[in-house]
Amino acid sequence: RVLDPVKVAQVWTVRKAGLNILMSRRGDHKPITGIEDVSVPQEQLADYLQRMLDFCQKENQIGEVAVYAHASAGCLHVRPLLNMKDGADIAKLRAVGEYAADLAVQYSGVMSGEHGDGFARSAYNPKLFGETLYNALRETKAIFDPHNLMNPGKIVDAPLPTENLRMGPTYQTIKLQTVFDWGADGGYAPAIEMCNGAGVCRKLGAGTMCPSYMATRDEHDTTRARANALRNAMAGRISPNELFSTEMYGVMDLCLGCKACKSECPSAVDMAKIKAEYLVHYYQHNGLPLFNRLMGWLPTLNALLYRLPEPVSAPLVSLINWGMKQDSTKGLLEKIGIHPERTLPAYAPQTFARWFYTQQATEGTAQRTSQPATEKSTEKSTEKSVILFHDTWTNYNETHLGEAAVRLLSAAGYHVQLAAGRQCCGRPLITGGQADKAKPW
Numbered sequence: 001r002v003l004d005p006v007k008v009a010q011v012w013t014v015r016k017a018g019l020n021i022l023m024s025r026r027g028d029h030k031p032i033t034g035i036e037d038v039s040v041p042q043e044q045l046a047d048y049l050q051r052m053l054d055f056c057q058k059e060n061q062i063g064e065v066a067v068y069a070h071a072s073a074g075c076l077h078v079r080p081l082l083n084m085k086d087g088a089d090i091a092k093l094r095a096v097g098e099y100a101a102d103l104a105v106q107y108s109g110v111m112s113g114e115h116g117d118g119f120a121r122s123a124y125n126p127k128l129f130g131e132t133l134y135n136a137l138r139e140t141k142a143i144f145d146p147h148n149l150m151n152p153g154k155i156v157d158a159p160l161p162t163e164n165l166r167m168g169p170t171y172q173t174i175k176l177q178t179v180f181d182w183g184a185d186g187g188y189a190p191a192i193e194m195c196n197g198a199g200v201c202r203k204l205g206a207g208t209m210c211p212s213y214m215a216t217r218d219e220h221d222t223t224r225a226r227a228n229a230l231r232n233a234m235a236g237r238i239s240p241n242e243l244f245s246t247e248m249y250g251v252m253d254l255c256l257g258c259k260a261c262k263s264e265c266p267s268a269v270d271m272a273k274i275k276a277e278y279l280v281h282y283y284q285h286n287g288l289p290l291f292n293r294l295m296g297w298l299p300t301l302n303a304l305l306y307r308l309p310e311p312v313s314a315p316l317v318s319l320i321n322w323g324m325k326q327d328s329t330k331g332l333l334e335k336i337g338i339h340p341e342r343t344l345p346a347y348a349p350q351t352f353a354r355w356f357y358t359q360q361a362t363e364g365t366a367q368r369t370s371q372p373a374t375e376k377s378t379e380k381s382t383e384k385s386v387i388l389f390h391d392t393w394t395n396y397n398e399t400h401l402g403e404a405a406v407r408l409l410s411a412a413g414y415h416v417q418l419a420a421g422r423q424c425c426g427r428p429l430i431t432g433g434q435a436d437k438a439k440p441w
């Protein structure tokens with residue numbers, strides 16, 4: 001029994017995070033829906049659960065079964081982990097569904113205690129309602145919807161839950177020679193398959209995912225649409241030629257690479273990384289535009305600019321900043337794809353890294369003169385350390401962001417360091433479809 005308020009809060013945190021942890025499991029075995037909404041009278045719940053687990057694990061050799069949710073309402077969500085690319089597991093899904101429906105009837109329960117029937121459960125309705133009631137439902141549906149236009153196949157006359165599967169035993173995907181390491185996901189295609197279509201990326205007014213959908217309100221611009229389009233092309237459901245078509249690029253284009261889906265999507269779909277990989281292959285097929293090439297060179301050019309002696313670099317920086325505001329420059333930039341109304345980030349008088357090391361040197365000198373050596377070493381050992389990974393834009397343009405981060409972290413008691421020996425974040429290359437060239441950075 002947990003009574004300590006801190007531990008109570010931790011239990012609730014686990015409860016809230018549980019579904020996300022479950023859904024974000026990598027690999028082909030997924031926690032499948034179908035029997036997870038069976039609800040029985042609370043006093044029968046323990047019996048129901050034990051029989052269901054025995055049927056899954058002992059009679060069907062299902063390795064793992066997830067159980068969570070509303071014990072107090074008699075509705076524990078039971079999800080066997082099955083591989084929907086494997087015919088044997090698909091047969092198990094069918095057997096488990098039939099068994100759960102039998103138990104629901106036996107315990108005077110229902111198949112859909114919290115959610116709807118949908119394609120996952122409607123096929124069990126004849127068993128659940130009995131012949132008389134089920135036929136009455138069919139007749140009612142026929143009176144109000146004689147042409148079966150409204151939600152066909154739901155509640156009555158439903159296909160089996162093992163029909164119309166997204167994958168199935170013949171499912172295969174084309175293999176790409178990938179740039180990123182997709183080992184933790186089991187490959188590039190499995191990373192895309194993590195999207196289960198729940199559509200949480202269509203939420204509005206809460207969180208960040210997905211900013212492109214929030215702006216356009218068009219399914220085309222959701223994380224789900226990107227995963228669906230890529231998966232169908234990679235699996236040959238639409239022509240594989242579509243994979244690198246203009247239309248497919250259009251589906252990916254508005255993804256900002258913000259990574260909100262990685263943390264907010266229940267399945268932790270990392271569309272920013274998926275897009276970065278996709279762009280490498282897209283441009284290998286279609287050629288790299290000049291704009292992307294220029295953006296890829298930017299970190300090198302920036303580094304060269306600030307490596308010049310200060311009497312040269314300082315006026316040069318001012319000149320570039322002035323030049324970027326001129327109409328003639330904007331006209332030139334428009335030709336490579338930068339909108340004339342776009343304000344480009346100005347170059348800072350000094351790089352963030354230089355500011356940081358100057359600060360450190362100043363603070364080090366001040367500490368050495370004000371503290372005895374023994375005191376200093378004790379203080380350092382108790383400090384929390386953090387490495388700040390500053391990107392190209394923070395280093396050369398928006399240096400105030402890096403400076404603010406350092407001040408904030410220092411005020412919070414952290415000893416801030418910059419990653420030693422690193423040159424560039426590689427970000428302009430990664431977002432511009434040149435992730436393959438970002439590795440040496």
Ligand code: SF4
Pocket residue numbers: 208209210211212222223226254255256257258259260261262271272
């Ligand atoms: S990374 Fe792309 S798909 Fe994911 S939330 Fe951001 S914009 Fe949407």
